[in-house]
Amino acid sequence: MTHREVLRALSGLLMGMFVSILAGTVVSTSLPLIIADLGGSQSSYTWVVTATMLAMAVSTPVWGKLADIFNRKLLIQLALTVFVLGSAAAGFSHNTDFLIAARAVQGLGAGGLAALSQIILADIISPRERGRYAGLFGAVMAVGSVGGPLLGGVITDAFGWRWNFFVAMPVAIAALIMLQLTLHLPQHDRPKPKIDYLGAVLITSGVSLLLIWVSLVDQQFAWASVETASMVIGAVLLLVAAVITELRAENPMVPMTMFRDRTFTLAVVASLAVGVSMFGTAVFLAQYMQLARGATPTESGLLTIPMMAGLLTSSTFFGQFITRTGHWKPVMVAGSLTAVVGSAMLGMLDGDSPIWFVSIAMLVLGAGLGMLMQNLVLVVQNSIPVENLGAATSAVTFFRTIGGTIGVSVLGSVLALQVKDRIAEGIATLAPEQQAQAAQALSSGSVPKIADLPPAIASIVEHAYGASIGHLFLLTVPLTLVTVVAVALLPRQDLGTLTAVQARQQAEPVGAGAAGLEDPTATQPTDRAAGEDADETSVPATMRS
Structure with missing residues (x-):
């Protein structure tokens, strides 16, 4: 494919990614207000985020395996549709329980979009050339990540928070149309659709039970309790059964043989730690800005720009660097070390930290994550x-x-406990009449609206959230050190120059997989005019069709 053909094929894919990012980030700055408006607690705040990631986590392996069996174009359109329906349902939420359920539906679609976009990208762009398109993906990520909170803040202040969930729907409809018109993937001989249903059920059940326990422990029951023992033992037994099933299945949902690959195993370890830094920072920075610094949703969005600017700049620049030189490991090692520095800087925050220091810390962490996230998928x-x-x-x-x-579940539990203790300590220093006033204002246990609190009580709440959230970021530093070790141990391997489609065609018998296309709207490329995109046609003619 020429550069022009790749851009056409990526147009709908990028729009679909933009919708998923926008729908997730547009509510980040208004989430404290949403939870307060619906009368939710700190536990509800955490669960609104956790429900999306839980559904995303358990559905991602299923989407990925289905992509090895069925039409990838149809699957990504289905994932986008599910995501949009979940977003629309969230807009009509009347309590936090309904909102959490709607966000779970969003997560099911997001799991498909996250996995399938990377899979289709590998179909049409070789590993060596993928860096030159990192700018496009970085731009989409930055616009969705930076523009989302800003747009969400403006919408919340002007029209109310419910419109945050409806704003992405026109873009999603346009993305579905563009995917249909521009994404044409060559057909290949697929295995017969033998789906490992038992493996899917066991993996989903085991992971779900484990994550639900992490979300509820120390909030609804103690660490040392019957509930903890039953949920942990149940999750372990389900996951052990899943591993046994996957080892014996003819077409496993998650092939265990992949863990024999050193690169894959180390990338998985690094991804676990990166996930904590990425999701945890995004979730709790919004609370820091609004509950510790008294910012409005719009101001909160503006204040998080440095992190996304760092991510965009580093992913674009180093993506081009990797394409030119083929040297990916120094970039990833430097990125992991940069993430350690950024996490340590955020760990120094309190309610009185200068905004310029907060901005630099976010910029550094964003730059480190930008050098890591896409490249972990690339090397695998x-x-x-x-x-x-x-x-x-x-x-x-x-x-x-x-x-x-x-990470979000555990950090959310730690935050709730620390905030409660610090607020209690602060209230104890007030005069008796102010203590009674504080007890009445904070008795519900829900996330407070700072603007509605008396100045003395608001100051105590801001200090409690500022110091507690800074301590949370400090807890992520050991995990980023794990990323450094995992990335440093990755074996050096030259990046391939074939797309997944070309590699698959080489592996198939002559003539196999070349008879048709995945969708009837696709057409075989015609001969190009002399000189057209000459610099993009370096692939030998035998590898193009």
Whole structure:
């Protein structure tokens, strides 16, 4: 494919990714207000985020395996539709329980979009050339990530928070149309659709039970309790049964043989730690800005720009660097070390930290994550056999989401306890009449609206959230050190110059997989005019069709 053809094929894919990012980030700055408006608690705040990531995590391996069996174009359109329906349902939420359920539906669609976009990208762009398109994906990520909170803040302040969930629907409809018109994938001989239903059920049940326990422990029951023992033992037994099933299945949902690949295993370990930094920072920075610094949703969105600017700049620049030189490992090692520095800087925050220091800390962490996230998927796709491309790609995304889900749940539990203790300590220093006033204002246990609190009580709440959230970021530093070790141990391997489609065609018998296309709207490329995109046609003619 020429550069022009790749851009056409990526147009609908990028729009679908933009919708998923926008729908997730547009509510981040208004989430404290949403939870307060619906009368939710800190536990509800955490669960609104956790439900999406839980559904995303358990569905990602299923989407990835289905991509190795069925029409990938149809699957990504289905995932986008599910995501949009979940977003629309969330807009009509009347309590936090309904909102959590709607966000879970969003997560099911997001799991498909996250996995399938990377899988289809490997179909049409070789590992060596993928860096030159990192700018496009970085731009979409930055616009969705930076523009989302800003747009969400403006919409919330002007029209109310419910419109945050409806704003992405026109873009989603346009994305569905563009995917239909521009994405045409060559057909290949697929295995017969033998789906490992038992493996899917066991993996989903085991992971779900584990993550639900992490979300509820120390909030609704103690660590040392009958509930903890039953849920942990149940999750372990389900996951052990899943491993046994996957080892014996003819067409396993998650092929265990992939873990024999050193690159895949180390990338999975790194993805777990990266997930905590990425999701945890995004979730709790919004609370820090609004509850510790008294910012409005719009101001909160503006204040998070440095992190996304760092991510966009580093992913674009180093993506081009990797394409030119082929040297990916120094970039990833430097990115992991940068993430350690950024996490440590955020760990120094309190309610009085200068905004310029907060901005630099976010910029540094964003730059480190930008050098890591896409490249972890890249090195796995470069080393794994093409027949397991979908399963391997989704597995990296799966473990990154698992890390983020567990991280947000655990950090949310720690935050709730620390905030409660610090608020109690602060109230004890007030005069008796102010203590009674504080007890009445904070008795519901829900996330407070700072603007509605008396100044003395608001100051105590801001200090409690500022110091507690800074401590949370400090807890992520050991995990980023794990990323440094995992990335440093990755074996050096040259990036391939074939797309997944070309590699698959080489592996198939002569003539196999070349008879048709995945959708009837696709057409075989015609001969190009002399000189057209000459610099893009370096692939030998025998590898083009």
